[in-house]
Amino acid sequence: MSNEMSNETPDAPTAIPPTAQPDPFAAYPDEGAARRPAWPLIFGGLSLVIGVFGMCLQSLMLFSMFFNSMMMGMAGMETTPPPAILKWAGGAQSAIMLPLGILLIVGAAMLLLRKPLGAKLIRIWVVARLAMVVVGLVVGIAIMRPQAQWSVTLTAELRDEFRKKGMKEEQLPPLLDEEKAMGDGVRNVAIFSVAFAVWPFVMAWVLSRPRSKADIEAWSLPQQ
Numbered sequence: 001m002s003n004e005m006s007n008e009t010p011d012a013p014t015a016i017p018p019t020a021q022p023d024p025f026a027a028y029p030d031e032g033a034a035r036r037p038a039w040p041l042i043f044g045g046l047s048l049v050i051g052v053f054g055m056c057l058q059s060l061m062l063f064s065m066f067f068n069s070m071m072m073g074m075a076g077m078e079t080t081p082p083p084a085i086l087k088w089a090g091g092a093q094s095a096i097m098l099p100l101g102i103l104l105i106v107g108a109a110m111l112l113l114r115k116p117l118g119a120k121l122i123r124i125w126v127v128a129r130l131a132m133v134v135v136g137l138v139v140g141i142a143i144m145r146p147q148a149q150w151s152v153t154l155t156a157e158l159r160d161e162f163r164k165k166g167m168k169e170e171q172l173p174p175l176l177d178e179e180k181a182m183g184d185g186v187r188n189v190a191i192f193s194v195a196f197a198v199w200p201f202v203m204a205w206v207l208s209r210p211r212s213k214a215d216i217e218a219w220s221l222p223q224q
Contacts, residue, residue, distance in 0.1 A: 048105060069081045078157075
């Protein structure tokens with residue numbers, strides 16, 4: 001009896017399978033329909049950046065146009081200020097563009113918060129901004145000749161000022177003739193018109209998608 005008992009080996013302990021831990025990053029089975037869309041965060045954030053950058057750029061352009069002589073004086077140079085037509089054309093456009101920048105910033109911020117009013121404000125901005133692209137194109141063509149003439153004068157004056165400061169002749173900016181300035185003006189007007197129209201078209205497409213419209217309508221519904 002003792003031999004039989006001694007020959008028996010105790011059963012190996014049964015391995016208890018570890019309890020499966022849920023994946024903390026896995027979506028719940030019913031979460032798909034309630035998952036928040038990412039497009040308001042992406043396009044709202046980019047619109048906010050573009051709005052802030054555009055307002056800074058417009059403010060800088062407006063300041064440099066009306067205070068050109070002061071800025072050049074601070075640099076120790078005397079140059080001819082821009083013609084009055086350039087000042088007032090630029091000032092009038094900036095007077096419209098700055099409020100549009102505020103409209104874009106507010107609309108983008110509300111879009112980030114998923115407020116339906118944000119989408120409405122950006123739609124208004126899209127229409128107004130595309131209208132200003134057309135206005136800017138017309139104004140740019142209208143003032144192209146005085147712009148070219150001032151550019152020629154300014155280039156010659158800058159060469160003289162740099163020469164007085166001891167800059168070598170080969171380091172001076174190249175001379176500019178009026179026809180070359182006109183050609184550069186046409187090219188610049190075309191480039192800026194296309195560039196300024198890109199984001200309004202992008203936002204018009206984003207907000208016109210059926211999925212986007214459905215999301216915007218859902219934001220106005222009472223939250224469960």
